[in-house]
Amino acid sequence: MHAYFTFLFFIMRRFTLAIIALMGCVHLTQAEITTPKIFSDGMVLQQGNPVSVWGKSLPKAIVEVSFAGNKSKTKADDQGKWKLSLKPMPASSAPAEMLIYENGKEAKKISNILVGEVWIAGGQSNMEFALKSMTGADKVINDNATDKLRFFLQWPSNTVAAEPQFDNPKGSQWVSAKDKSGAVSAVAFLFASKIVKKFDIPVGVIMTSMSGTGMHSWVPKKTFESDPRMESEKTAFEKRKASFDFDKALAKWTKDKKNYEEKVAKAKAEGKPAPKAPYTFSVHYPRKDTPDGFRTPTWLFNGKVAPVAGYTARGFIWYQGENDAGKKRELFANQLSALIDSWRAEWNKEDMPFLLVQLPSFTSKNWPEARLAQAQVVRDTKNVFMAVVYDTGEEKDVHPKDKLAVGERLSNIALKEVYRQKNVHAFGPTFKSAQYSNGSARITFDMDGSKFTKPAGEINCFEITLDGSKWIPAKAKIMSPNSVQVKSDGKDDILGVRYAHKDWVKPQLNLFDESGLPAAPFEDLKKAR
Secondary structure, three states: OHHHHHHHHHHHHHHHHHHHHHHHHHHHHOOOOEOOOOOOOOOEEEOOOOEEEEEEOOOOOEEEEEEOOEEEEEEOOOOOEEEEEEOOOOOEEEEEEEEEEEOOEEEEEEEEEEEEEEEEEEEOHHHHOEHHHOOOHHHHHHHOOOOOEEEEEOOOOOOOOOOOOOOOOOOOEEEEHHHOOOOOEHHHHHHHHHHHHHHOOOEEEEEEEOOOOOHHHHOOHHHHHHOHHHHHHHHHHHHHHHOOOHHHHHHHHHHHHHHHHHHHHHHHHOOOOOOOOOHHHHHOOOEOOEOOHHHOOOHHHHHHHOOOOOOOOOEEEEEOOHHHOOOOHHHHHHHHHHHHHHHHHHOOOOOOOEEEEOOOEOOOOOHHHHHHHHHHHHHHOOOEEEEOOOOOEOOOOOOOOOOHHHHHHHHHHHHHHHOOOOOOOOOOOEEEEEEEEOOEEEEEEEOOOOOEOOOOOOOOOEEEEOOOOOEEEOEEEEEEOOEEEEEOOOOOOOOEEEEOOOOOOHHHOOOEEOOOOEOOOEEEEHHHO
């Protein structure tokens, strides 16, 4: 009898395992198509260009995507990864659905999709700066509360990864400006809302920014490790890594955290507001495998850029540089140009428009050199443009609340240089050339169709060098609608001229064009030309 029951148990066990295996097979054949969260309800697709769509399915499955009468089909690889392109389509404000089929069966539906313009917004805290915190936020939000303006927000925003990610974290989603949340980027909102109004089409902005971050955190691994322009940064990181004492760092962080918690408890007991938590507690806690925490080279690219890289878009807007401002001019310029090249490579478009914001006025001795480095990259790189905003800013606050000029100037650059709109004045006076003779220098500017306005007094902020190293203040006067003459006190030959090479320079600036745009800072050395 015992043998009989043993045999029966054996048969039933085999039968049960077979049923489980069969159920697993059925489940696999009905596996749901997955796409990164960038392809989700409420998204905006780029008009006028082939639109890339990608995701995962069963290995070697036939995948078809259908949207607004536009269909495309492909076969997944051995790992189930697939990517295809939809044909270019016109802008549309009518919400539509995208259907994705796997082996002939509908497997995924994405709803409420618009077609228009798409931009990628990157950088650090001034790009991340929330709309609700800017000066005049209520009016800006109310005047632009339209469902045609949408943002893809990555949440949590401080997501990092040691390797490139397929997807953003689960809190990431498309949101509509109609919701008036005010949590989106002020600069990106102002930039995009003007394009919406100008063309009356949808605009989508993909946010990928993080406060307190340097350029090396935003480049892919192959760029950081192999691009000569990143070599010094790579060497510096290896040195930090070699001397990093995790246990010591953790002990300090733990002690600081305990001290803060004690202060919070004391404030509560006294009925006072709790002190603000240090930035380090929320994002910069020690990590065993790196001395740099969330700022580790490539980690922000891996966590925030890689999941959206290749999403069809018109161009990039970039507001960053504060964290790298201490670097030498050439190093800063090298890293910025490496970042631009690497992002363009990820989007497979070597001249994709890249619009950046030059650092505003602020008390920091390193910022004048950073501004010149940014200008150098603009001069040397095709389809890179810069909004000059150092007539804005706050003397002691690295996060100025007046973002109107920043967004306005960025959008005007896009209208002029990307959308080829006529009669758009996008640039203030920009250095073009210098002629040196008899103790003076004649500086000619590109004026973008405008001309200088005459200052109330003497022109401020010009400096000259007579020996190629020491800079001294110099007198200057407007000679024509597009030129300024700078003189030395004597008849010594001038070997170079520079303009507005100061950090907190906003109160002194008085060289503007008729539209109110400031002359851009510059430095020209006679011997270097």
